Amino acid sequence: xxxGTPEGPTQSQWTLNAVSVLRVGEYPVPFEIKALPDNPDAxxxxxxxxxxxxxxxxxxxxxxxxxxxxxxxxxxxxxTA
Numbered sequence: 521x522x523x524g525t526p527e528g529p530t531q532s533q534w535t536l537n538a539v540s541v542l543r544v545g546e547y548p549v550p551f552e553i554k555a556l557p558d559n560p561d562a563x564x565x566x567x568x569x570x571x572x573x574x575x576x577x578x579x580x581x582x583x584x585x586x587x588x589x590x591x592x593x594x595x596x597x598x599x600t601a
Contacts, residue, residue, distance in 0.1 A: 523595055523596075523597055524595055524596035524597065524598060525595070526593050526594070526595045527593065527594045527595070527596070531556065531560070531591070531592040532556075532557070532560035532561075532589060532590070532591055532592075533554055533555070533556050533589070533590050533592075534554070534555040534569050534587065534588070534589050535552060535553070535554050535555075535587065535588050535589075535590070536551075536552075536553045536554075536555075536572070536573055536576060536584065536586075536587045537550070537551065537552050537553075537584070537585045537586055537587070538550075538551045538553075538576055538582045538583060538584040538585060539551065539582065539583050539585065540581065540582055540583075541580065541581050541582060541583060542581070548583075551582070553576075555569055555572070573587050
């Protein structure tokens, strides 16, 4: 089957992982927060994502472990004629 031209990125996803400073018993409460904007390349999206990451990072109540951005690409496969 021939492969088509890769299309994308069709979607971007930002993920922020953090834990609470307060503990329940011996353990912090983990958080995985995802942002999935409809138009990830629109003006202002990066600024909003960065502000949210900075907000969590500056909080005395949470410890951010990492933040990532992932992209999804599509490559269509068509039957051989």
